[in-house]
Amino acid sequence: MNHHEPLVLGIETSCDETGVGIVRGTTLLANTIASSMAEHARFGGVVPEVAARAHLEEIVPVINQAVATAGIRLADVDAVAVTSGPGLAGALMVGVGAAKALALALDTPIYAVNHLVGHVGADLLDTTGSGGPLEYPTIALLVSGGHTSLLLVRDLVSDVELLGETIDDAAGEAFDKVARVLGLPYPGGPEIDRAAADGDPRAIRFPRGLSLPKDMAKHRYDFSFSGLKTAVARWVEQRADAGEPVPVADVAASFREAVVDVLLTKAVAACRDYGVPRLLLGGGVVANARLRAVAIERTDAAGIALRIPPLSLCTDNGAMIAALGAQLVMAGHAPSTLSFGADSTLPVTDIQA
Amino acid sequence: MLLAIDTSAGTSVAVVDRDRGVIAERSTADTMRHAEIIGDGIREALDEAGVTPRDLSGVVAGMGPGPFTGLRVGIAAARVFALGCGKPLLPLVSHDAVAFGHYRSGGAGELLVVTDARRRELFWSAYSGCDPAGLPVRIDGPGLAKPAALDDAAFPHVARKRLDAHTVSAGDLGMLAELGHLAGRPFAANEPLYLRSPDVTVSAGPKRVGQ
Numbered sequence: 001m002n003h004h005e006p007l008v009l010g011i012e013t014s015c016d017e018t019g020v021g022i023v024r025g026t027t028l029l030a031n032t033i034a035s036s037m038a039e040h041a042r043f044g045g046v047v048p049e050v051a052a053r054a055h056l057e058e059i060v061p062v063i064n065q066a067v068a069t070a071g072i073r074l075a076d077v078d079a080v081a082v083t084s085g086p087g088l089a090g091a092l093m094v095g096v097g098a099a100k101a102l103a104l105a106l107d108t109p110i111y112a113v114n115h116l117v118g119h120v121g122a123d124l125l126d127t128t129g130s131g132g133p134l135e136y137p138t139i140a141l142l143v144s145g146g147h148t149s150l151l152l153v154r155d156l157v158s159d160v161e162l163l164g165e166t167i168d169d170a171a172g173e174a175f176d177k178v179a180r181v182l183g184l185p186y187p188g189g190p191e192i193d194r195a196a197a198d199g200d201p202r203a204i205r206f207p208r209g210l211s212l213p214k215d216m217a218k219h220r221y222d223f224s225f226s227g228l229k230t231a232v233a234r235w236v237e238q239r240a241d242a243g244e245p246v247p248v249a250d251v252a253a254s255f256r257e258a259v260v261d262v263l264l265t266k267a268v269a270a271c272r273d274y275g276v277p278r279l280l281l282g283g284g285v286v287a288n289a290r291l292r293a294v295a296i297e298r299t300d301a302a303g304i305a306l307r308i309p310p311l312s313l314c315t316d317n318g319a320m321i322a323a324l325g326a327q328l329v330m331a332g333h334a335p336s337t338l339s340f341g342a343d344s345t346l347p348v349t350d351i352q353a
Numbered sequence: 354m355l356l357a358i359d360t361s362a363g364t365s366v367a368v369v370d371r372d373r374g375v376i377a378e379r380s381t382a383d384t385m386r387h388a389e390i391i392g393d394g395i396r397e398a399l400d401e402a403g404v405t406p407r408d409l410s411g412v413v414a415g416m417g418p419g420p421f422t423g424l425r426v427g428i429a430a431a432r433v434f435a436l437g438c439g440k441p442l443l444p445l446v447s448h449d450a451v452a453f454g455h456y457r458s459g460g461a462g463e464l465l466v467v468t469d470a471r472r473r474e475l476f477w478s479a480y481s482g483c484d485p486a487g488l489p490v491r492i493d494g495p496g497l498a499k500p501a502a503l504d505d506a507a508f509p510h511v512a513r514k515r516l517d518a519h520t521v522s523a524g525d526l527g528m529l530a531e532l533g534h535l536a537g538r539p540f541a542a543n544e545p546l547y548l549r550s551p552d553v554t555v556s557a558g559p560k561r562v563g564q
């Protein structure tokens with residue numbers, strides 16, 4: 001195998017995106033995604049069985065398309081990488097079964113990798129030049145519909161520490177739920193963003209979860225969005241009960257501000273506490289314009305270098321899995337044995353399964 | 354020579370050949386660990402048979418019926434293995450392999466193959482017997498039913514000899530593909546046989562949180 005610039009195909013099926021990416025070392029060759037998001041819309045959230053069925057239907061077409069985009073032959077692939085967790089068990093299993101079969105058919109090694117660490121690995125493929133290669137250590141804030149995690153990354157392939165995570169809903173989930181309360185369609189993120197554009201973020205002071213001094217002792221870097229969601233629902237109900245119109249734009253803007261504020265307050269605090277002047281964002285919620293704006297504002301003020309990969313690499317994708325797999329190959333890590341399974345709660349410290 | 358994969362019940366992988374029969378088979382009845390087992394199963398079957406993917410002429414996939422999660426692991430593996438080695442995918446109904454095995458080992462006449470569908474339901478397929486080529490003739494099913502429905506006098510196949518299968522042999526599945534192909538029989542559709550809709554309910558809008 002080429003250990004210098006390995007050609008790695010990565011498979012990602014942890015949630016509702018069937019992603020296949022192909023990289024050569026840190027060079028992105030293909031990032032193909034089929035999403036079942038539209039099928040979940042009428043249910044107001046990701047339905048695991050619907051997602052898993054879609055993965056099975058999409059996996060072969062998506063591999064074919066990625067190979068065509070990359071301009072390679074499958075036989076050229078040096079190693080296969082796959083997300084083994086965390087994520088939806090039934091969805092992960094489709095990718096795991098597919099990846100093992102591919103590695104055996106191509107007679108290549110296989111690397112079972114951690115989805116969250118993959119989000120950090122996505123930054124390595126950012127060739128648009130936001131300031132050279134990823135430097136260590138870095139704090140990473142990963143926010144999506146499935147996770148909200150704050151990581152301290154000392155080394156991508158050997159030393160990742162979980163500083164905190166959500167203790168209830170993921171931030172993206174909170175956007176979906178609040179969108180429903182406001183009568184906006186799924187997925188909620190872009191809808192809230194749009195509705196908030198004309199709103200006043202200071203109109204209503206919604207609670208910042210786990211930010212009180214008593215919470216900060218035990219949950220300094222953890223997040224909670226379920227109380228916020230309930231507070232918004234209650235506020236809207238009271239308005240409606242009183243026969244008053246609901247100011248959707250102000251509610252959306254104020255809710256979004258509460259989420260963004262708590263995310264960045266804790267991320268910047270982690271940078272300060274650990275003396276790490278670098279913050280990396282990842283996950284689909286990075287699409288949120290206000291999150292990006294406040295991130296730039298706060299990191300500028302604190303003298304922290306901010307990195308945000310392009311959105312196509314922030315949402316769940318196979319390229320980030322391939323990128324992490326390639327890093328493991330280049331660092332000389334042994335491949336995974338074939339007996340790994342899908343682990344829906346794989347801890348972030350398990351970079352490779 | 355074919356690689357055959359079935360995860361509609363446990364996990365079963367085999368390498369078969371029309372002339373040599375079942376060359377290697379790896380099976381476990383474990384219904385919880387398909388994703389863990391599938392890779393080693395394929396590797397061990399290939400190694401024991403002493404063949405590489407290049408030597409194969411196709412990959413047989415048991416399309417079910419089977420409970421969702423496990424079934425998908427084998428179909429995903431078969432589809433992608435076929436893609437990876439550039440060989441055709443040959444889909445078959447898993448129950449047909451059970452019936453084929455039954456007739457091949459001396460069974461005869463009418464048959465009802467029954468497997469566990471979880472959630473207190475059963476999958477069934479009805480066969481009238483086997484044809485001169487030794488291939489099972491499925492006349493009804495696969496279907497999904499409550500256990501009591503299969504014993505009900507109104508069930509058209511209530512009188513058939515019933516075979517409750519807890520495993521599906523990839524060796525039988527593979528040989529069925531070999532002989533079926535030889536006899537010019539069509540393969541099944543390349544669609545997983547879930548026989549159930551994903552059980553989800555459309556949300557009825559937000560619930561009240563206050564009093």
Ligand SMILES: [Zn+2]
Binds near residue numbers: 115144146147283
């Ligand atoms: Zn993710």
